[in-house]
Amino acid sequence: MKTFNSDDITIDCQDGQQLAATLFTPKDEVKGAVLIGPATGIKRQFYHSFACYLVENGYGVISYDNRGIGESLSGKVRASKASLQCWGEQDMPAVLEALKGYFPDTSYHLIGHSAGGQLVGLMHNGKDLSSIFNFASSSGQLKNMKLPYSLKANFFMNVFVPLSNLFFGHTKSQLVGMGEPLPKGVAQQWRLWCNGQGYVKTAFGKTVNQHWYHELTTPSMWVNASDDDIAIDDNVADMLSVFKKLKVDTLTVSPQAHGLDEIGHMKFFSRKSKSLWQHAINWLEQHSSS
Known part of the structure; x- marks a missing residue:
């Protein structure tokens, strides 16, 4: 029997932009509430099974599509x-x-995937979060990546992105298995930040004139996979260097330890990886208000 409700909703941003989102509501007591921050170019439906798991464990959830x-x-x-x-x-x-x-x-938590965790320091209300649980969130710094993947990453960022933007006015990232088509500004900034150090730190004092990376003291767990070519340990450390006061725990998970063929950068949220999801529940239970 279904123990929760799910409804598509619309969320209004301060600048008037509307976002498509899905609200997951437990039928019984709410232990806490979770914002699922999506990776670059990934639609909210990708996180549906994971969101259902969270709500079945008593957590209210909102997943959403970025503008x-x-x-x-x-x-x-x-x-x-x-x-x-x-x-x-x-x-x-x-x-x-x-x-x-x-x-x-109740208590409020971010579960971020890649960019969904990296961008938390830009949130003016980020201090309202009781905890942060991120998977595959790192600076994505290209120069830290290992061969042969670094060749693929450099080609995508420094050849495919600018050429696609030039010819089509946006990045056709779907053609190379990199999620949804990306608005030009998203892809340009992604390219710039991954070519720099500290991801968003590249933009401090340039396009980013106010941020909270230096102020957040939130308990946070940063999980990466041993077979992820992007969120490698060096890039996780590079991202964490941008935060000055954040309370940090890190965890590296391996597919072999969980009976999986692959986790990589994306498959933590796959139904096949359900054995990994208890890590998130354990974290939420430690930092929830009820």
């Missing part, structure tokens, strides 16, 4: 003004405010 992605894209993707920066400054804070509205008087 310019999935059902949050209005019009042509080449016309979208979206950027990584506005995902962190506008989209994530709006979803957290919606989460607080739907689930008052």
Whole structure:
């Protein structure tokens, strides 16, 4: 028997942008509420099974599409003004405010995937989070990546992205298995930040004039997979160097230890990887208010 409700909702950002989202509500007591922060170019449906698992364990959940992605894209993707920066400054804070509205008087948690964890320091209301649990969130610094994957990553960022933007007005990332088509501004910023050090730190004092990376003291768990070519230990450490006061735990999981063929950068959230999800539940139970 289904122990929760799921409803598609619309969330209004402060700048007027509307986001498509899904609200998952437990039928019984709410232990806490979770914002699922998606990876770059990944639609919220990718996290559906994981969200169902969380809500079945008593947690309210909102998953969403960033502006310019999935059902949050209005019009042509080449016309979208979206950027990584506005995902962190506008989209994530709006979803957290919606989460607080739907689930008052509880604790609030971010479960971030890749960019969904990296951008937390751009949230003006990030201090309202009781905890952060990130998977595959790192700086993605290209120069730290190992051969042969570094060749593929450099080609995508420094050849495919600029050429695709030039010829099509956006990045056709779906052609190389990199999620949804990306608005030009998202891909440009992604390329710039991954070519630099500390990811978003590259933009401090340039496009990013206010942030909270130096102020967050939230308990956080940063999980990566031993077979992930992007969120390698050096890149996780590079991302963590941007935070000055964050309370940090790290965990590296291997597919072999969990009877899996692969985890990589994406498959933590696959139904086949359900054996990994208890890590998230254990973390939430440690940092929830009830």
